[in-house]
Amino acid sequence: MNESFYSWTALSxxxxxxxxxxxxxxxxxxxxxxEFFLANRQLGGVVSALTYAATTYSAFMMVGLAGITYKxxxxxxxxxxxxxxxxxxxxxxxxxxxxxxxxxxxxxxAQLLADRYESxxxxxxxxxxxxxxxxxxxAIQLMGIGYLMAGVSQGAVPLLAAMVIATLLAIIWxxxxxxxxxxxxxxxxxxxMLLTSIITLCFVVYKGFGGFGNLFAQxxxxxxxxxxxxxxxxxxxFFGLSLPWLFFSLSNPQVTQRxxxxxxxxxxxxxxxxxxxxxxxxxxxxxxxxxxxxxxxxNLQSADLATPSLLAxxxxxxxxxxxxxxxxxxxxxxxxxxxxxxxxxxxxxxIVKAGFKPGITEQSEIKLGKLIIPVLAVVFFLFAxxxxxxxxxxxxxxPLSSAASAGLLMAIPAIVGAFFWKRASAAGxxxxxxxxxxxxxxxxxxxxxxxxxxxxxxxxxxxxxLYVAVSLLTRAPEEKARVFIDYLREELPKYxxx
Amino acid sequence: xxxxxxxxxGWFVFLLLVNFILPFTLLAKVALIKGSFLFWLLWAGVAVVxxxxxxxxxxxxxxxxxxxxx
Numbered sequence: 001m002n003e004s005f006y007s008w009t010a011l012s013x014x015x016x017x018x019x020x021x022x023x024x025x026x027x028x029x030x031x032x033x034x035e036f037f038l039a040n041r042q043l044g045g046v047v048s049a050l051t052y053a054a055t056t057y058s059a060f061m062m063v064g065l066a067g068i069t070y071k072x073x074x075x076x077x078x079x080x081x082x083x084x085x086x087x088x089x090x091x092x093x094x095x096x097x098x099x100x101x102x103x104x105x106x107x108x109x110a111q112l113l114a115d116r117y118e119s120x121x122x123x124x125x126x127x128x129x130x131x132x133x134x135x136x137x138x139a140i141q142l143m144g145i146g147y148l149m150a151g152v153s154q155g156a157v158p159l160l161a162a163m164v165i166a167t168l169l170a171i172i173w174x175x176x177x178x179x180x181x182x183x184x185x186x187x188x189x190x191x192x193m194l195l196t197s198i199i200t201l202c203f204v205v206y207k208g209f210g211g212f213g214n215l216f217a218q219x220x221x222x223x224x225x226x227x228x229x230x231x232x233x234x235x236x237x238f239f240g241l242s243l244p245w246l247f248f249s250l251s252n253p254q255v256t257q258r259x260x261x262x263x264x265x266x267x268x269x270x271x272x273x274x275x276x277x278x279x280x281x282x283x284x285x286x287x288x289x290x291x292x293x294x295x296x297x298x299n300l301q302s303a304d305l306a307t308p309s310l311l312a313x314x315x316x317x318x319x320x321x322x323x324x325x326x327x328x329x330x331x332x333x334x335x336x337x338x339x340x341x342x343x344x345x346x347x348x349x350x351i352v353k354a355g356f357k358p359g360i361t362e363q364s365e366i367k368l369g370k371l372i373i374p375v376l377a378v379v380f381f382l383f384a385x386x387x388x389x390x391x392x393x394x395x396x397x398x399p400l401s402s403a404a405s406a407g408l409l410m411a412i413p414a415i416v417g418a419f420f421w422k423r424a425s426a427a428g429x430x431x432x433x434x435x436x437x438x439x440x441x442x443x444x445x446x447x448x449x450x451x452x453x454x455x456x457x458x459x460x461x462x463x464x465x466l467y468v469a470v471s472l473l474t475r476a477p478e479e480k481a482r483v484f485i486d487y488l489r490e491e492l493p494k495y496x497x498x
Numbered sequence: 499x500x501x502x503x504x505x506x507x508g509w510f511v512f513l514l515l516v517n518f519i520l521p522f523t524l525l526a527k528v529a530l531i532k533g534s535f536l537f538w539l540l541w542a543g544v545a546v547v548x549x550x551x552x553x554x555x556x557x558x559x560x561x562x563x564x565x566x567x568x
Contacts, residue, residue, distance in 0.1 A: 074534045075521070081542040082517060088510050088545070091552050092503075216531045224529030230521045231534075239518060246514075265558045272553055276546045284539070494559040498503045498552060 004156035007149070010322045011157070014330060015169060021188060022173050022181035029177045036178035036366055037107055037345040042263040043179075045270025047187045051334070052258050052271055053278040054186035054193070056248075058335035059144020060401045061286045062197060062328050063307045069290025071303035073223070073231020077287045079242050084279045086246040090259065090272055093250060095497040096419050096488055097259035098268060103487060108342070109256040109415065110350040116418040116484050118477035119426035120354045125433050126411055127350035130253045131343055132437070133407030135383050137252075138339045138376075140401050141332040142166055142384035144304075151308020152325040159388065166333050167381045171374050174337040174344075179261065182337050189330035194278060196327040197285045200311070200320055204292045207315040215288070218295055226294065240454020244405035250415055251408035254335070254342040265495055336380065344372040403444055406456025410436030413467035419488065421471075422481040428471030436463030506552055513545055 034040055043051070061080075069076040097112070106112045110130070114123025142163045149162035157165075173181050209215040219227060230238050249255050262268040293306035300309055307328075311321040348369040353360050360368075414429035436459045442448075443455035450458065492498070521534040528534070 074538070077535060078517065078521060078538045081538050081545075082514075084542055085510070085513065085517070085545040088506075088549055088552075091549050092507075095556070220530050227531060227533055227535060228529035229526035229534060235518075235522050238522075242518075265556050269553050269556055273550060276549060280542060280546060283542075491559070493500075496555050496557050498500065498506065 007153035022176040025180040026177035045267035048271035049274025051183040051186035054190040059332035063144040066290035067303040070306040073226025075230030075233030101260035117426040127346040137404035139383035170336040193327040427474040432467035
């Protein structure tokens with residue numbers, strides 16, 4: 001049996017299983033936008049937790065985070081756990097999204113903003129922001145898949161072929177039954193991805209080092225520079241990467257959309273709790289992969305090759321390596337199809353319906369959303385194909401992810417203010433998002449870092465200032481703000497929400 | 499806003515400050531696994547337990563569709 005046979009057999013089984021699961025999910029599919037894009041707001045707790053985890057954690061963890069651990073050390077653990085701690089925003093804001101989503105029938109956070117600020121322009125801009133900044137983020141998933149599969153299969157599955165397969169599967173799975181097929185496939189894949197990564201870590205640690213105690217002792221002895229403080233992370237790099245990550249759970253539409261879908265409070269609690277446990281374990285495993293790779297294969301040309309190279313070592317049985325490859329592939333695809341679904345719903349609802357064609361029927365909206373999915377997927381693919389050959393920090397998976405999140409961060413003041421500040425105005429929200437996003441783009445492309453601070457940090461400072469200042473100088477939608485915020489004030493205690 | 503809301507906000511602001519300050523100061527020269535590595539694991543453990551304490555008291559309200567749209 002050769003490498004090519006193992007790899008293609010595993011891939012085929014994976015593709016067929018995914019399609020069967022998606023087809024089963026389709027049997028429950030009803031009619032309407034809510035049904036297709038939000039599973040009719042009726043997802044159970046376990047599926048919600050697993051789809052939340054699979055959407056959030058993907059190629060950037062086992063490939064990107066392991067890579068940045070390999071290169072910069074322990075700061076990668078702090079950086080990723082900062083994200084996990086940022087889930088407290090879901091504890092604060094999740095119930096608010098959930099309640100107003102049901103009350104006002106919101107499909108996306110852009111729609112929430114447009115309604116709350118009584119401005120279609122706010123919704124259109126929020127949606128365009130997501131479109132611009134999620135392209136690199138989705139492309140990263142494809143790059144991760146490409147690196148991983150080419151490495152693990154030892155070239156049997158070429159990088160380009162891996163990216164094409166992933167793009168096609170993401171299109172198919174998001175189209176079959178919308179969020180239902182995406183969530184169901186996510187759920188199974190999240191379990192596979194967690195179990196296989198733990199099993200592989202055990203193989204690496206016990207066969208490569210003789211146990212966890214020996215691994216830690218060798219880390220202390222051989223790579224002390226990667227353990228001191230935040231490793232090789234300077235404060236500005238650590239802060240610049242962590243800040244957008246901290247707000248990830250509120251700024252990314254594929255994640256905020258999941259705040260609308262749990263069917264009950266119990267399901268919501270299970271989603272948060274399940275994700276926290278999953279995230280803690282998966283982060284630790286990914287970071288230990290990175291450290292193990294650093295000790296076992298210290299001279300890699302690119303840090304993003306740490307995981308593929310680790311899996312290609314003889315101490316990991318081939319069948320396990322191939323299984324992990326499929327697990328990571330599926331996790332990455334689950335992120336891409338969630339982004340595709342989210343962005344297509346934003347295009348149809350927030351840009352076309354709210355912006356240009358208010359009379360469009362719900363059926364036409366769904367058709368449009370489904371048509372947009374392959375178009376976006378091709379854009380993701382083209383970006384990934386362009387970026388995968390580039391070298392340097394800016395083209396590593398984690399910095400690229402964080403740069404994308406830095407742009408999405410510009411919607412945070414408008415989102416937070418929508419729930420708490422009656423004085424906030426549409427002009428404040430618009431100016432903060434537009435100027436903030438342009439600032440991030442300019443700083444990102446020029447590489448200019450005033451005072452050493454990263455684009456997301458400057459963007460947030462500018463964006464926050466404009467949101468407050470312009471809101472104070474312009475007229476707020478007082479009646480809508482009162483209805484929206486008073487509704488929450490009345491409802492939150494009924495569920496003992498904070 | 500309830501008092502507990504602001505107490506939790508304050509607690510998490512404190513946790514975040516610790517997260518950004520401690521590894522770059524007190525732990526900057528501790529080049530061992532029991533330095534920042536252990537700190538961040540314990541820190542995240544405290545954050546996760548805190549979040550569980552925040553959301554575990556949530557309970558089912560009367561379903562919105564039974565109350566009708568207001």
